[in-house]
Amino acid sequence: MPILVPEPHDEICFREDGKRLDGRAVDELRPFSCEVGVIKNAQGSALVRHGGNLIYAAIYGPREVHPRHLARPDKGILRVYYRMATFSVHERKSPAPNRRENEISKVIREALEPVLFLEAYPDSQIEIYIEVIAADGGTRCASTTAASLALADAGIPMKSMVVGVAAGKAQGRVLLDLGDKEDKVGQADIPCVVVMKDKSISLLQFDGEMSLEEMKTGFEYVLKGAEIIYQKQLEALREKYNKITREAEIEDSAVGNLPQNEQKSINESQNAQDSLQNTSQIDEQMKVQNEKQEINNDHKAEPSPLMENSSAINESQKEVEKGEVEEKSKDEKSSEENIIKSSEQSANSTDDSPKQGENQSSQEEQQLNTENDSPSGDDQE
Amino acid sequence: MGIFEKRSKPLFLFSSVQNKKIVTCKSCKKKVKKMSAENKPIREIVTPGQVIATDPGLIAGRGAIKEDNGQITSVFVGLKEIRGKYVNVVPLNGLYNPQIGDKVIGRVIAKTPVKFLLDINAKFLGILKPSDAFKRPHQNRGYPKSMGTYRLPRENDMDKLKMGDQIICKILSGSRTEEPALTSLGQELGLITEGLVIAISPTKIPRVIGKKGSMIALLKNLLHCKIFVAQNGRIWIHGRNPENERLLIEVIYKIEREAHTTGLTDRVKAYILKEKKIRGIK
Numbered sequence: 001m002p003i004l005v006p007e008p009h010d011e012i013c014f015r016e017d018g019k020r021l022d023g024r025a026v027d028e029l030r031p032f033s034c035e036v037g038v039i040k041n042a043q044g045s046a047l048v049r050h051g052g053n054l055i056y057a058a059i060y061g062p063r064e065v066h067p068r069h070l071a072r073p074d075k076g077i078l079r080v081y082y083r084m085a086t087f088s089v090h091e092r093k094s095p096a097p098n099r100r101e102n103e104i105s106k107v108i109r110e111a112l113e114p115v116l117f118l119e120a121y122p123d124s125q126i127e128i129y130i131e132v133i134a135a136d137g138g139t140r141c142a143s144t145t146a147a148s149l150a151l152a153d154a155g156i157p158m159k160s161m162v163v164g165v166a167a168g169k170a171q172g173r174v175l176l177d178l179g180d181k182e183d184k185v186g187q188a189d190i191p192c193v194v195v196m197k198d199k200s201i202s203l204l205q206f207d208g209e210m211s212l213e214e215m216k217t218g219f220e221y222v223l224k225g226a227e228i229i230y231q232k233q234l235e236a237l238r239e240k241y242n243k244i245t246r247e248a249e250i251e252d253s254a255v256g257n258l259p260q261n262e263q264k265s266i267n268e269s270q271n272a273q274d275s276l277q278n279t280s281q282i283d284e285q286m287k288v289q290n291e292k293q294e295i296n297n298d299h300k301a302e303p304s305p306l307m308e309n310s311s312a313i314n315e316s317q318k319e320v321e322k323g324e325v326e327e328k329s330k331d332e333k334s335s336e337e338n339i340i341k342s343s344e345q346s347a348n349s350t351d352d353s354p355k356q357g358e359n360q361s362s363q364e365e366q367q368l369n370t371e372n373d374s375p376s377g378d379d380q381e
Numbered sequence: 382m383g384i385f386e387k388r389s390k391p392l393f394l395f396s397s398v399q400n401k402k403i404v405t406c407k408s409c410k411k412k413v414k415k416m417s418a419e420n421k422p423i424r425e426i427v428t429p430g431q432v433i434a435t436d437p438g439l440i441a442g443r444g445a446i447k448e449d450n451g452q453i454t455s456v457f458v459g460l461k462e463i464r465g466k467y468v469n470v471v472p473l474n475g476l477y478n479p480q481i482g483d484k485v486i487g488r489v490i491a492k493t494p495v496k497f498l499l500d501i502n503a504k505f506l507g508i509l510k511p512s513d514a515f516k517r518p519h520q521n522r523g524y525p526k527s528m529g530t531y532r533l534p535r536e537n538d539m540d541k542l543k544m545g546d547q548i549i550c551k552i553l554s555g556s557r558t559e560e561p562a563l564t565s566l567g568q569e570l571g572l573i574t575e576g577l578v579i580a581i582s583p584t585k586i587p588r589v590i591g592k593k594g595s596m597i598a599l600l601k602n603l604l605h606c607k608i609f610v611a612q613n614g615r616i617w618i619h620g621r622n623p624e625n626e627r628l629l630i631e632v633i634y635k636i637e638r639e640a641h642t643t644g645l646t647d648r649v650k651a652y653i654l655k656e657k658k659i660r661g662i663k
Contacts, residue, residue: 155475157456160430
């Protein structure tokens with residue numbers, strides 16, 4: 001919660017015990033948390049809570065530029081819209097964009113441009129919408145952090161993540177991450193944006209008076225704070241996917257731990273489906289391949305860890321089908337390619353509509369794509 | 382990122398990766414694609430700017446860049462995989478990048494007197510001209526075709542498609558800075574008259590197809606639905622009955638959500654069988 005203090009503020013920024021008014025040390029950040037993928041309609045989005053700030057960022061694009069005359073034939077353009085909600089500050093803010101908002105939009109754009117590959121998107125634009133829902137000092141830094149997260153979430157190529165954090169001075173002491181009051185009554189304020197890959201500075205504004213020594217201390221604080229925020233950014237980006245992975249693992253284990261009766265029933269229902277040339281045939285064929293690989297010294301294929309992970313259904317199926325498979329592997333001398341083709345045909349043979357399915361050529365293309373692209377190789381060696 | 386093929390010097394985003402060996406199988410004497418054991422991909426989620434390899438022998442593949450100091454860093458949030466000497470990052474989110482020859486599902490969102498403009502979920506609108514959309518009507522008066530035909534007067538082709546129509550098209554041409562030209566003449570192409578179209582993230586499309594089309598075969602066989610997967614993230618489905626269709630849609634969204642996990646085909650299979658039992662779908 002922001003500290004509600006009547007205006008005009010008094011000059012006091014420290015408690016009697018030497019800590020700041022909210023109990024922080026001089027080089028301590030306000031509580032920071034972030035998450036990504038919060039806006040479904042956007043290409044990428046992020047929510048950042050930094051102290052009392054609550055900021056949403058959403059990415060749209062790359063897409064066509066309107067008005068067209070703004071488009072550049074050699075590189076894409078980045079457009080940043082920083083806006084504050086009318087209810088984000090103590091007194092109602094006019095909803096019309098003012099000078100301050102336009103300026104902050106500009107500095108955020110210039111802070112982000114060096115880490116993007118805009119030359120890969122000629123004639124197009126990437127738009128970043130930043131909405132400040134609640135403001136508590138240091139919104140331009142928190143906005144940059146949110147924009148960086150949203151860009152990464154949108155799948156737009158970046159050289160590095162960036163982190164915004166401010167240093168400053170109040171009552172003669174150098175501080176990290178100024179709050180609203182420290183920002184207003186303090187003697188200096190340095191919002192910085194740090195490119196985390198090489199710790200270079202992408203945005204540096206300075207307002208107030210500071211000695212060189214104090215500035216040096218301020219930068220040390222900034223790098224220290226940026227590193228903490230950066231780790232939380234990475235955690236948020238990974239957490240979006242790790243959460244799903246954990247759920248999937250639980251689902252897997254639930255299927256694996258089914259009582260034997262249920263497993264049998266599932267197998268039976270599978271066998272009933274098999275009469276229609278279904279996927280278990282493909283599985284069989286894959287097992288034939290696996291068997292072959294075992295037979296051939298060439299193919300020293302280790303059983304992939306993914307196969308071990310696979311559900312107990314498959315294992316029980318394996319045992320049942322092993323006999324057949326062995327016979328087949330001796331009899332059949334057809335190549336893997338033939339097997340694959342036949343599996344494709346069996347897949348296609350179920351539907352005859354001219355509109356459906358992939359034709360051979362497109363499937364082959366997709367095969368190539370999937371071989372290179374697909375994130376896991378669980379299906380085949 | 383409308384960068385089309387045939388660049389003389391590929392950008393890092395689109396560089397092709399060729400690291401599969403073609404080996405002759407001893408027993409069947411046929412050539413098979415094979416990856417050696419040491420080339421087994423290692424996958425982990427990486428973030429932009431993260432150093433993913435420092436070995437000087439490795440080459441930055443797609444989604445990665447090599448720094449001046451020899452470190453290879455990622456540019457996406459994606460899955461890192463090392464195949465042979467290439468380090469790739471497969472992005473987990475992104476836009477559709479039109480390539481010539483791709484089959485896409487477009488929706489008519491504007492008309493001019495001479496062309497249709499289609500939303501194909503890419504940076505530019507696709508252009509569909511009537512000459513690429515409809516065959517010219519002709520008649521041969523009952524004679525064999527070799528004796529010649531005469532052409533019927535052309536109707537106004539621009540009235541044949543309405544706003545909002547969904548069309549399966551193929552991309553004919555285009556470049557980074559030009560709008561792609563489409564055609565709807567050809568096998569599997571044309572106006573969609575039945576079924577429904579759902580949209581997922583284009584980066585998850587390879588997972589819906591699966592290796593060697595295994596996932597799509599599984600969906601077709603277990604749910605008895607017709608499916609057309611377009612490269613721009615749209616999927617046309619037409620089921621036997623609404624129950625099958627509903628389950629199929631849920632399954633496709635499940636695949637999209639869990640695309641980065643391992644053992645997906647098994648999980649999806651178990652899920653379909655379980656749900657079919659619960660819902661009483663035969």
